[in-house]
Each structure stands twice: as structure tokens, then as C-alpha cells.
Amino acid sequence: MKKNMQMRRSIHSLILLLLLLGCENKSLEKFDSVIDHAEDQFEYAISQIEIEKVDETIAPRTFESGKIKLVPAEDWTSGFFAGNLWMMYELTRDAKWQDLALQYTLPLESEKWNDENHDIGFKMYCSYGHAIKYINNPEYKDVLIQSAKTLCTRYSPVVGCIRSWDSLTDQWDYPVIIDNMMNLELLMWAAKTTGNDSFREIAVKHAQTTMKNHFRDDYSCYHVIGYDPQTGAVVKRNTHQGFADESDWSRGQAWALYGYTMMYRETGMEEFLTQAKHIANYLISTEGVSENSIPYWDFEAPNIPNEPKDASAAAVISSALFELYGYTKDGDHLSVAKEIMNALISDQYFASVGENGGFLLKHSTGSKPYKSEIDVPLVYADYYFLESLIKYKAYANM
Ligand code: GLY
Numbered sequence: 474m475k476k477n478m479q480m481r482r483s484i485h486s487l488i489l490l491l492l493l494l495g496c497e498n499k500s501l502e503k504f505d506s507v508i509d510h511a512e513d514q515f516e517y518a519i520s521q522i523e524i525e526k527v528d529e530t531i532a533p534r535t536f537e538s539g540k541i542k543l544v545p546a547e548d549w550t551s552g553f554f555a556g557n558l559w560m561m562y563e564l565t566r567d568a569k570w571q572d573l574a575l576q577y578t579l580p581l582e583s584e585k586w587n588d589e590n591h592d593i594g595f596k597m598y599c600s601y602g603h604a605i606k607y608i609n610n611p612e613y614k615d616v617l618i619q620s621a622k623t624l625c626t627r628y629s630p631v632v633g634c635i636r637s638w639d640s641l642t643d644q645w646d647y648p649v650i651i652d653n654m655m656n657l658e659l660l661m662w663a664a665k666t667t668g669n670d671s672f673r674e675i676a677v678k679h680a681q682t683t684m685k686n687h688f689r690d691d692y693s694c695y696h697v698i699g700y701d702p703q704t705g706a707v708v709k710r711n712t713h714q715g716f717a718d719e720s721d722w723s724r725g726q727a728w729a730l731y732g733y734t735m736m737y738r739e740t741g742m743e744e745f746l747t748q749a750k751h752i753a754n755y756l757i758s759t760e761g762v763s764e765n766s767i768p769y770w771d772f773e774a775p776n777i778p779n780e781p782k783d784a785s786a787a788a789v790i791s792s793a794l795f796e797l798y799g800y801t802k803d804g805d806h807l808s809v810a811k812e813i814m815n816a817l818i819s820d821q822y823f824a825s826v827g828e829n830g831g832f833l834l835k836h837s838t839g840s841k842p843y844k845s846e847i848d849v850p851l852v853y854a855d856y857y858f859l860e861s862l863i864k865y866k867a868y869a870n871m
Pocket of ligand 1: 549652714724839
């Protein structure tokens with residue numbers, strides 16, 4: 474079944490690649506109009522957020538029941554909106570976006586001490602990590618270096634991984650989730666910036682342990698691995714946000730692809746490129762992604778096609794595939810990334826200005842099993858969508 478899908482996909486991709494190459498300029502023009510549209514939508518978003526904000530809330534996360542949900546700095550999603558504004562600055566070079574981006578970045582500073590979970594990488598690298606590209610302020614670097622040190626306090630040399638959560642102790646002693654791969658980028662940045670190799674050693678070991686224990690033979694992955702903190706042995710393999718322990722939670726597969734692509738970029742280690750290619754092949758050959766380019770929230774959700782989609786997983790996959798294409802020059806990687814982007818900018822997924830709470834994309838799913846954020850906009854879907862746009866433009870100039 475998967476072989477047939479792969480063959481169909483390859484022929485389809487070849488035709489599409491030829492068509493897409495012929496239409497490259499047209500597509501780029503289309504993406505320029507997407508950026509104009511995003512500017513209008515973010516202006517609307519900010520006008521709404523400023524009305525809704527209360528003291529402890531600093532950034533938007535989603536839009537539910539006609540209301541923007543704002544979160545405090547400790548929420549795992551608190552850095553993405555700042556990142557979105559930094560990427561608007563990258564895409565437009567209009568100083569207005571830099572000013573706004575900084576305004577949404579600075580309130581995150583105190584999170585550099587937050588050692589309660591692994592999410593510090595998402596929060597700090599997706600906000601301050603952009604700020605340091607444009608503003609040479611040593612204080613911002615110090616914030617990131619402290620954040621990396623804080624993340625390292627969660628590392629166990631016995632397990633060879635950073636512990637993801639301290640909560641849910643009734644289920645896991647030492648849980649490590651596939652999402653954790655994303656936070657290694659902060660450590661790789663810290664290693665390069667400080668010259669302290671221990672950041673890199675922890676990131677590499679975490680990625681290697683995850684490669685050994687999180688993946689099935691077909692390169693799909695589990696969401697959560699429960700380790701024995703005394704011995705480092707795997708105790709159980711589960712899901713938390715997916716349909717079942719043995720199913721493929723879409724965003725988890727997306728984090729895996731992105732994580733190993735990024736680790737190859739940062740280390741040049743062939744084993745990570747090989748892993749990223751295997752995961753990409755798995756994703757491209759599976760019905761999960763091939764159906765309409767935008768995956769359902771779980772590839773094995775029980776009521777497909779009557780299940781919600783997850784545009785956030787699609788955006789993460791697209792961003793990773795554009796980058797992976799830069800390393801592999803595999804036409805399938807490029808054409809699937811473009812297919813996803815074309816689906817995301819269709820009326821079905823791309824919101825009109827003034828709707829959707831000011832978020833760009835519709836139809837993401839946070840956690841279906843917990844009946845939370847089902848078929849809603851999510852700030853991190855917009856983040857990886859904007860990153861894909863930047864990578865798309867970079868590819869067009871290659
Ligand atoms: N890292 C949390 C999530 O992907 O939902």
C-alpha cells in the first residue's frame with residue numbers, strides 16, 4: 474500500500490516539479506501578495522490583542538468561541554507571536570515590525586530561569602533567537618545563554634536525554650517527548666556562541682538517544698518515551714496528544730522531521746541527515762500527508778475523513794522539507810513542501826483579514842484527546858508557515 478503511494482507520489486511529484494519550475498515567478502508573485510495580506514492581518518491582530526491584554530498575559534495563542542486566548546510568559550507558546558513579528562520584519566524590512574517584535578520579545582526575559590519543563594527552547598529561541606539576528610545587544614545573548622543553561626539542568630547523563638515534563642508523575646518517571654528535539658537548536662546556538670562544547674554534547678546525545686528509542690521500523694515515531702531515571706532503560710512507549718500509543722500523531726511526526734533536519738544543519742553529522750531523509754520518505758509515502766497535503770491531527774484517527782486537520786503539523790513539515798531539499802536536492806522534498814504551502818494559502822486554510830482572531834491559518838488541532846484547541850488557529854502554525862515562506866523565497870534564489 475505504502476509502496477504504491479510512493480510510486481504515485483514520485484510520478485506526481487515529477488510532473489508537479491516541472492510545472493512548478495515553469496511557474497516559479499508566478500508563485501513568488503503569489504507569495505508576495507500573501508506577505509501583504511499577512512501585514513494587514515497582523516495589524517488587525519495587534520489592535521485586538523492590545524484591547525484584550527491584562528497584566529500577566531503577553532501573547533496570543535489561539536482564537537476560540539469568538540475570543541483571542543492570550544497567555545502568560547510561562548506558556549509553552551508564548552514566544553511564537555514575537556517570532557512571527559520578527560519574521561514579518563525579515564520578509565518586509567519595515568522597521569515597524571522590528572519595533573513590534575521587540576515589544577513582544579522583552580516580556581519573555583524572566584523565562585530564562587524557568588526550569589519546569591523543556592519548553593524554554595520554544596519560548597526563548599523563537600523570540601530572542603530572532604532578535605539577536607538584527608540587534609547586536611549583548612543582553613539578548615545573555616538571556617539566551619542563561620536559557621540554554623537552564624535547559625541543560627534537565628539533562629540526565631544516565632538517560633542521555635533532557636527530561637520533558639515534571640508533571641504527570643502518575644504516568645511517567647522520566648518522560649521524553651519527540652517535541653523536545655525542537656529545543657536542541659537553542660543548545661547548538663549556545664555552543665557556537667560561547668565555545669562551550671557541553672551544550673553541543675547534550676544536544677547530540679539527546680538526538681542520538683531519541684533516534685534509538687522513539688522510532689518504529691517505518692520511521693514513524695512515538696510521542697512519549699518513559700525512561701527509568703536510575704538505569705536509562707525504556708520503560709514504556711506512549712502517546713499523550715495522539716489517538717493511540719501505536720498511532721502517528723501528526724505534529725509529533727512533524728517535530729521529528731524538523732528536529733533531525735535542524736540537527737544535521739547544526740552538526741553536519743550524517744546520521745541526522747539519514748534520519749531526516751527516512752522520516753521524510755515515511756511522511757511522503759503515507760496517506761497521512763498525501764491526502765490533500767494537510768494531515769489529519771493523527772494519521773490513524775478513527776473517523777477519517779471526518780476528523781479535524783492539523784495545519785500546524787503541515788506548516789512544520791513544509792518548513793523542514795524546504796530545508797531538507799537544500800541538503801538532498803530530492804525533488805519530492807521540494808514538491809511536497811510547495812504542495813503544502815499552496816494548500817495553506819488556499820481560501821480553505823488562509824484566513825481573510827479581520828477574521829480568525831488575527832491569526833493567518835485556520836484548522837489546526839492542539840490536543841484532540843484532551844478536547845483542547847480542536848480545529849482552531851494556533852500561533853505556532855503561523856510561525857512555521859512564515860518560516861516556510863522565508864525558506865521558499867530562499868529556495869527561489871538558489
Ligand atoms: N509541544 C506541544 C505540542 O506540540 O502540542
